[in-house]
Amino acid sequence: MAGKRPGGVSFAHGEKPLGQAGASGEGAEGALNALVARGVTKVFGEGPAAVRAVDGVDLNLARGEVALVMGPSGSGKTTLLFLLGALLRPTSGAVEVNGAALTARRESDLPELRRKHFGFVFQDFNLLANLTALENVEIALNLAGVRGAEARRRSRTLLRELGLRRRLDHLPETLSGGEKQRVAIARALANEPPVILADEPTANLDREHGRQVVALLRDTAREHGTAVLMVSHDARITEVADRLLIMEDGRLRGMGK
Amino acid sequence: MVSLARRNLFHERTRLAISVLGVGFAILLISLLGATYAGFERATGLYIDHLGGDLVVLQEGARDLFHSFSILPQNLSVRLEGVDGVRSAEALLSRQTEGHAEGGDFRLAMVGFDVSGGPWKLAEGRAKPGPGEIVLDRVLAVKRGLSLNEEIHLLGRTFRIVGISEETNLFILQYAFIDRAEAEGLLLPPGMASFFVVRVEEGVSPTAAAEAIEAEIPGVSALTLDEFRDNNTQVVGEAFAPILIVLYGTGFLVGMMVVGQTIYAATLEKMREFAILKAIGARGRTLFSVLLQQSLLSSLLGFLAGVGFTAFLAVLIRELVPAMPLFFQPSQFLGLFLAAVGMSVAASYMPLRRILKVDPATVFRRG
Numbered sequence: 001m002a003g004k005r006p007g008g009v010s011f012a013h014g015e016k017p018l019g020q021a022g023a024s025g026e027g028a029e030g031a032l033n034a035l036v037a038r039g040v041t042k043v044f045g046e047g048p049a050a051v052r053a054v055d056g057v058d059l060n061l062a063r064g065e066v067a068l069v070m071g072p073s074g075s076g077k078t079t080l081l082f083l084l085g086a087l088l089r090p091t092s093g094a095v096e097v098n099g100a101a102l103t104a105r106r107e108s109d110l111p112e113l114r115r116k117h118f119g120f121v122f123q124d125f126n127l128l129a130n131l132t133a134l135e136n137v138e139i140a141l142n143l144a145g146v147r148g149a150e151a152r153r154r155s156r157t158l159l160r161e162l163g164l165r166r167r168l169d170h171l172p173e174t175l176s177g178g179e180k181q182r183v184a185i186a187r188a189l190a191n192e193p194p195v196i197l198a199d200e201p202t203a204n205l206d207r208e209h210g211r212q213v214v215a216l217l218r219d220t221a222r223e224h225g226t227a228v229l230m231v232s233h234d235a236r237i238t239e240v241a242d243r244l245l246i247m248e249d250g251r252l253r254g255m256g257k
Numbered sequence: 258m259v260s261l262a263r264r265n266l267f268h269e270r271t272r273l274a275i276s277v278l279g280v281g282f283a284i285l286l287i288s289l290l291g292a293t294y295a296g297f298e299r300a301t302g303l304y305i306d307h308l309g310g311d312l313v314v315l316q317e318g319a320r321d322l323f324h325s326f327s328i329l330p331q332n333l334s335v336r337l338e339g340v341d342g343v344r345s346a347e348a349l350l351s352r353q354t355e356g357h358a359e360g361g362d363f364r365l366a367m368v369g370f371d372v373s374g375g376p377w378k379l380a381e382g383r384a385k386p387g388p389g390e391i392v393l394d395r396v397l398a399v400k401r402g403l404s405l406n407e408e409i410h411l412l413g414r415t416f417r418i419v420g421i422s423e424e425t426n427l428f429i430l431q432y433a434f435i436d437r438a439e440a441e442g443l444l445l446p447p448g449m450a451s452f453f454v455v456r457v458e459e460g461v462s463p464t465a466a467a468e469a470i471e472a473e474i475p476g477v478s479a480l481t482l483d484e485f486r487d488n489n490t491q492v493v494g495e496a497f498a499p500i501l502i503v504l505y506g507t508g509f510l511v512g513m514m515v516v517g518q519t520i521y522a523a524t525l526e527k528m529r530e531f532a533i534l535k536a537i538g539a540r541g542r543t544l545f546s547v548l549l550q551q552s553l554l555s556s557l558l559g560f561l562a563g564v565g566f567t568a569f570l571a572v573l574i575r576e577l578v579p580a581m582p583l584f585f586q587p588s589q590f591l592g593l594f595l596a597a598v599g600m601s602v603a604a605s606y607m608p609l610r611r612i613l614k615v616d617p618a619t620v621f622r623r624g
Contacts, residue, residue, distance in 0.1 A: 114536065120537060130261070130265055139534075
């Protein structure tokens with residue numbers, strides 16, 4: 001597939017994009033970061049029972065970068081993923097993707113933002129059970145307004161490139177775990193998002209399929225300039241990650257490359 | 258867009274079948290009720306439509322054939338024909354009575370006629386009875402096992418059946434026709450008539466002629482055929498409308514509940530998938546569209562099933578209960594189709610509220 005730089009969105013209320021020169025944090029030198037988080041905090045509940053699931057997280061994720069967030073269960077990794085992917089609203093702080101401020105947007109705008117800027121890969125694959133592999137990818141394109149033969153062509157191309165040429169008309173129940181995850185990756189890539197967020201992408205896969213999936217995500221980052229942020233307990237993923245981040249008690253710290 | 262709605266709906270065939278049957282029976286109930294009411298209304302108006310004149314003249318205050326009594330002297334026809342614009346006036350005698358035959362007793366709406374006011378469609382025999390002869394309705398004939406040349410008894414006289422008429426059934430009783438001369442002294446005292454069928458001169462407005470008649474002849478009501486028909490059918494409406502409204506409403510609610518139950522259950526089952534769709538960027542209106550498509554498909558299949566059930570049952574009813582005056586109109590099926598669509602939209606409301614509230618973050622595990 002030919003690489004393509006995803007387009008940005010205009011800034012909200014005259015804000016300077018967090019990812020430009022002047023903001024602190026790690027990231028590729030001189031490049032606009034794909035994903036930027038500043039002081040992102042999420043508190044559940046109120047008063048003495050309040051839980052600070054994510055606490056003042058700063059993060060810059062460059063285009064083409066693969067970052068891995070590891071940490072014990074309950075450390076806030078998945079909550080962080082929710083917040084970065086506009087599936088949860090932070091209690092405070094800001095998130096920008098490709099220069100677009102997510103936190104300033106209305107709730108009703110978020111589905112379109114997710115569609116344009118994010119691809120999601122879930123631990124449980126989360127494919128639609130009554131649709132074939134091809135249709136599971138096609139529906140992501142339909143949601144973005146691509147329909148009919150064009151949607152089918154692009155879906156077919158993606159799945160073939162991911163080695164699923166003979167599985168296009170199969171329902172998820174007849175696919176192996178690795179095949180399902182590849183369909184999920186194809187769906188995540190369908191709208192050429194600048195960022196892919198993956199939650200434990202290898203958790204339900206055997207060693208070989210897990211390795212293949214991780215390699216796919218890495219190749220996607222390299223070839224398409226897509227920023228990939230993975231949350232995982234899987235130590236094998238550290239081999240492909242450009243940066244390792246550790247989440248503990250809601251706080252994020254870098255461990256370098 | 259990929260037809261997720263169709264796939265989800267047809268994936269659970271048993272549930273779909275139950276939903277289709279439920280809606281189908283609701284449609285059947287509504288369509289049979291509507292056809293019965295339309296049949297009553299039509300049957301009541303048919304006789305008047307075939308009277309053959311322009312006006313009906315009755316005793317003042319009388320409005321219809323069955324719930325008000327009218328008696329006028331037959332020689333009133335001379336005065337009527339003397340009114341400007343009136344071409345002819347023909348007396349008819351009518352009365353409800355009981356008849357007897359080997360098959361049992363029955364009620365009749367008797368008509369004594371000369372030219373106008375007789376049967377207009379025959380199944381067998383002839384339309385104009387002579388002395389001692391009678392034309393009976395086909396539904397009555399079938400019910401009582403009567404046929405041509407058999408005899409019935411009424412009001413102390415015996416009549417031989419010479420004709421079997423169609424479209425003269427009023428469900429609870431049927432028309433029967435005898436010669437006007439035979440009717441005199443039998444249905445009404447000699448020299449008396451129930452009402453007159455009046456024909457106006459060419460170019461004369463029936464309404465104007467009716468006004469002229471009422472102005473010149475005291476003690477009569479002159480009605481156009483439309484007015485007379487409306488008076489008769491209004492009685493049917495007043496009697497049946499409240500019951501029909503309740504039963505229509507019940508049918509609609511039943512259909513809506515069945516579709517709603519199916520769609521709600523299907524939605525709960527697929528809540529995770531709706532959450533996935535939200536997570537990958539589906540707006541509320543897209544989710545509503547999927548839900549509505551499922552609901553509409555379910556209702557439309559139910560509508561088709563209902564039409565099929567209705568067609569089958571209509572044939573069966575005509576065989577088993579020939580007196581029941583079912584009358585189906587295209588507009589009724591359009592109404593049923595719209596009712597099916599209405600059921601879908603209403604049934605989608607509760608599931609939609611659930612879907613709009615679903616948190617897409619639930620597709621991730623908590624880590």
